Amino acid sequence: MFFKVFSKDKLxxxxxxxxxxxLQQSLNNGFSFNQSLKILPHVxxxxxxxxxxxxxxxxxxxxxxQSLVAIGFSRMIAQxxxxxxxxxNLIESLSQLxxxxxxxxxQIKKIKSEMAYPAVLIVMMVSLLIAMQTFLHSELSSxxxxxxxxxxxxxxxxGIFFIGCSYVVILAKKQDYTSFKKLIHVxxxxxxxxxxxxxxxxxxxxxxMCNGYTLQQICNFFAHETxxxxxKTITCKMNDALIKGNDIEEIIKQEExxxxxxxxxxxxxxxxxxxxxxxVLLSQTLFYELNFKLGKAVVSIQxxxxxxIGFCILAMYLKILMPMYASIQNI
Numbered sequence: 001m002f003f004k005v006f007s008k009d010k011l012x013x014x015x016x017x018x019x020x021x022x023l024q025q026s027l028n029n030g031f032s033f034n035q036s037l038k039i040l041p042h043v044x045x046x047x048x049x050x051x052x053x054x055x056x057x058x059x060x061x062x063x064x065x066q067s068l069v070a071i072g073f074s075r076m077i078a079q080x081x082x083x084x085x086x087x088x089n090l091i092e093s094l095s096q097l098x099x100x101x102x103x104x105x106x107q108i109k110k111i112k113s114e115m116a117y118p119a120v121l122i123v124m125m126v127s128l129l130i131a132m133q134t135f136l137h138s139e140l141s142s143x144x145x146x147x148x149x150x151x152x153x154x155x156x157x158x159g160i161f162f163i164g165c166s167y168v169v170i171l172a173k174k175q176d177y178t179s180f181k182k183l184i185h186v187x188x189x190x191x192x193x194x195x196x197x198x199x200x201x202x203x204x205x206x207x208x209m210c211n212g213y214t215l216q217q218i219c220n221f222f223a224h225e226t227x228x229x230x231x232k233t234i235t236c237k238m239n240d241a242l243i244k245g246n247d248i249e250e251i252i253k254q255e256e257x258x259x260x261x262x263x264x265x266x267x268x269x270x271x272x273x274x275x276x277x278x279x280v281l282l283s284q285t286l287f288y289e290l291n292f293k294l295g296k297a298v299v300s301i302q303x304x305x306x307x308x309i310g311f312c313i314l315a316m317y318l319k320i321l322m323p324m325y326a327s328i329q330n331i
Contacts, residue, residue: 020097197230
């Protein structure tokens, strides 16, 4: 109930996907973005207030990206939609966004289903360990310092694990360059984050190049953006390096959030139209690679959880047997 009250003015992930799907279908049928927003409250009665709030903010001249963030969208998605509206590629952008959001929602559902059973077992094991710690202290008079030490280690490791997970979630919500820089060093997750950023950057490059932008013009475009997005940070660094006369190949290799494949695209001296086609192809390749690696990562979650359960079971046995062994020695 608390979370429902707290998020009543925002769209959740599933509702965001419904919203983007509707926009895409409406635009495909010839309606403009503003017309689509006016029609939506009549067909989506549950979210009338949120859609009216969005329409009102846009009508007052507020930035579309900021207005989307206000109703629950992440800054990266909001910036991509705002970016696509400015350059007339909204339908194509919505198609890519709905694909990746649908993939993300499906993977989250898989993760929840994979973790549901292990999570319940872990909670039960930890609760039982705490209960046993209290019970054995009152029932056994013998020295159980060794078992207490093992118990403290197990609880500390579990605490560190959950604190680490919370820290990762906090960094992911910030969605800035510094946070993503830290996330790419997290085992397993780091590779997925880097691949996801590669996909986003290349897809944005592809949209701009389809509109005739050169690399220098792309850098200048993002430099005037008000949002401190990761694309703006990367292109500003690229722009500074280009002004200093650095080679494009060197710039790409030095930046972790730019795929090395871009070296092959920009290094052949092709015109902007040809580069845009290659960037579109590269973004599609990165998307399929991201989908594949996400599936592999989800499969490995449950075995890791069962390893944690194994540690809890080991701690339980040691907690029971070590005080009993100490008591037998004293007889």
